[in-house]
Amino acid sequence: MERKIKDFLAERRGEDLMRGLKSVSHMPKGRIHAGGREYINFSSNDYLGLSSHPALAEAAGKALSPVLGAASSRLMTGSTTLHDELERRMAAFKGKEASLVFNSGYQANVGIISALCGKNDCVFSDRLNHASIIDGIRLSGAALIRFRHNDAAHLEELLIKERGKYKDALVITETVFSMDGDIAPLGPVASLSKEHDALLMVDEAHATGIFGERGSGLVEKMRLSSDVDVIMGTFSKALGAFGAYAAMSKDIREYLINTCRGFIYSTALPPTIIAADLAALDILESEPWRREKLLSNAGYLRESLREKGFDVRGESQIIPVITGDNKRTVLASEKLKSRGYWVTPVRPPTVPKGQARLRLSLTCDHDRGTIDRFIKDFSADG
Numbered sequence: 001m002e003r004k005i006k007d008f009l010a011e012r013r014g015e016d017l018m019r020g021l022k023s024v025s026h027m028p029k030g031r032i033h034a035g036g037r038e039y040i041n042f043s044s045n046d047y048l049g050l051s052s053h054p055a056l057a058e059a060a061g062k063a064l065s066p067v068l069g070a071a072s073s074r075l076m077t078g079s080t081t082l083h084d085e086l087e088r089r090m091a092a093f094k095g096k097e098a099s100l101v102f103n104s105g106y107q108a109n110v111g112i113i114s115a116l117c118g119k120n121d122c123v124f125s126d127r128l129n130h131a132s133i134i135d136g137i138r139l140s141g142a143a144l145i146r147f148r149h150n151d152a153a154h155l156e157e158l159l160i161k162e163r164g165k166y167k168d169a170l171v172i173t174e175t176v177f178s179m180d181g182d183i184a185p186l187g188p189v190a191s192l193s194k195e196h197d198a199l200l201m202v203d204e205a206h207a208t209g210i211f212g213e214r215g216s217g218l219v220e221k222m223r224l225s226s227d228v229d230v231i232m233g234t235f236s237k238a239l240g241a242f243g244a245y246a247a248m249s250k251d252i253r254e255y256l257i258n259t260c261r262g263f264i265y266s267t268a269l270p271p272t273i274i275a276a277d278l279a280a281l282d283i284l285e286s287e288p289w290r291r292e293k294l295l296s297n298a299g300y301l302r303e304s305l306r307e308k309g310f311d312v313r314g315e316s317q318i319i320p321v322i323t324g325d326n327k328r329t330v331l332a333s334e335k336l337k338s339r340g341y342w343v344t345p346v347r348p349p350t351v352p353k354g355q356a357r358l359r360l361s362l363t364c365d366h367d368r369g370t371i372d373r374f375i376k377d378f379s380a381d382g
Contacts, residue, residue, distance in 0.1 A: 017326060017347055024342075028052040030365035032342055039342040040370060042360045047317050048209055048290040049365040050240025050283060056276040063275035070268035075257070078268030086274050087245075089281055093216050094247035095225030100256055101245050101274070103266050105205050105234040108244040110136040111262025112230065113170070115255070116199065117142035122166040124155060126173040128180060130203060133172055142170070149180075152188035159196040169198035175218040176206035179351050179359060181314025186218060190227040201230040209238025210291050210317060215284045238291075239280040242273050294364040301362065301371050308379050319360040320346075329356040339377045 012018045024034040030049065032041045050056060063082065072078035083101055090099040102108035113136030117123055122143040125133060137144045145162055147155040155171070163169055171193040173184045186202070193200040204217040212220030215238075219228050231247040246256070256263060284290075298317045305312045311322040323329040326347045333345040336358075347356045362371075 015326060017349075026051070028365070030363045030370075034342070037340075039337065039340055040366070040374070041342045042362070042366075042374070043342055043344040044361060044363060045206070045237040046240055046363050047238040047294055047361070048240065048284070049363050050238070050280050050290075053240065053280075053283060055279045055283060056241060059275040059279035060272040063271040065271060068272070069270045072268065073264065073266060074268045075264060080268075080271050080274070082271045082274040082278070083268065086278055089278065090245045091247055093214070093281065094231050094245075095216070095220065096231060096247035096249065098250045098253040099245050099247040100253050100263065101243055101269065102263060103243060103269055105203075105232070105236070105244040106132040106135075107262045107266065108232050108234075108246055109133050109203065110139060111260040112201070112232065112246055112256060113137055113172070114140040114262075115260040116140075116201075116230075117168065117170055120167040122162060122169050124158060124162075124169065124171045124198065126150065126177075126184065128177055129172065129174055130178060130205075133174075133203065142166075149177075150182065150184055152185045152192065155189060156192050159192055159198070163196045163198065169196065170201060171198045172201045172203070174203040174206070176204075176210070176316045176318065178206050178318065179320060179346060179357075181316045181318030181320055183218060183315055186222050186224055186228075190224050194227065199229045200227065201232065202228050204231055204233035205237060205244075206316065206318060208233040209284055210294065215288065215291050235277045235280065239277065239284065241276040241280050243269050243277060290364045294362060297364075297366060297368065297371055298362050300368070301360070301375065304371075304375050305378070308375075310379075317362050319362070320357045321360065322355060322357045324354055324356055326356050329358060332358060336378065341374060341377065 022034060024032045026032055030041050032039050070078035087099045087101055091097060109132035117140040119141035122145055123137045124145050124147055125137060126149055127146045128149045145158055147158050171189060173189060175184050190200055202219060207217040209215050211218045219225055219231055229248060234244045235241045294317050298319060302312055302319050313320045323332060329345040329347060333343055336343045343358050343360060346359045351357060
């Protein structure tokens with residue numbers, strides 16, 4: 001074991017792939033404080049700026065009870081009326097019969113997939129799906145069949161070739177991809193899933209709060225709620241709080257309550273967190289200007305960088321700038337830091353080899369003046 005660890009560290013250090021933890025203090029208005037200096041933060045998932053909204057802290061404070069934590073799993077004594085209310089709200093928000101709250105997005109994906117699928121089943125997964133999705137498939141024992149990223153034609157080809165070999169099938173994709181910022185072709189994927197008798201699950205972690213008339217996500221925007229069997233997402237990104245959810249039919253919810261090990265054997269989220277999640281939903285519904293400003297500024301930044309010749313991808317609030325080389329990416333991140341911008345370099349294995357990047361993620365707290373200064377400084381070294 002000791003040799004394994006040393007070999008791993010030596011290889012990663014040699015390829016400039018080592019990652020470490022950096023302690024920061026979060027500040028309002030899209031800023032952080034680290035190492036005695038303040039930075040404009042372009043590496044946050046706090047897309048709507050809600051993590052510092054006083055309404056969330058106020059709601060959490062009001063929910064404080066004689067004990068801080070839930071002190072039990074949901075199936076014991078950890079389920080409260082606040083949990084019930086949040087699940088009712090999320091079901092209506094996502095246009096489904098029911099929903100279930102989980103402790104994190106990772107736990108939700110691993111738990112749901114491994115509960116729905118087994119060794120005689122198969123899962124058709126977009127090649128760029130999140131690690132939690134891949135881990136859930138591996139834990140389930142189902143066959144993993146990957147289709148090319150956002151390629152519905154390839155998915156169809158694989159469904160025709162492979163679906164009949166297995167008992168049950170699941171198709172799963174993110175709606176907004178966390179490292180590329182692009183959007184899945186949900187319409188064709190939903191049609192193919194139905195045609196080939198496969199359950200469809202989508203991960204809306206980076207779409208919830210951003211897209212759709214009510215901010216429900218891309219499933220809402222594309223009017224596909226009735227065509228998607230499980231809509232999963234998180235409260236920890238645009239909603240600024242913590243935890244995750246899955247919206248689904250009443251039957252699937254009841255099945256997961258009785259089979260999903262990650263749900264059954266986890267202590268419930270404390271009422272303070274659930275109350276903050278509910279407050280975030282209230283703000284999302286009453287302040288649509290947040291997502292409108294966010295998407296407008298994201299489009300402006302993306303096109304401005306493209307005009308300056310950068311390899312920019314995405315069509316959402318996530319804007320990856322592909323740099324390719326690991327060392328070049330780290331150096332670019334450090335130069336930006338010296339100019340007062342916190343932009344985390346993303347390298348393999350999070351992204352494929354040769355696809356290292358600076359992942360810019362905006363929040364609605366970034367105003368146009370800040371973005372213009374960033375574009376100027378970002379472009380200074382070409």
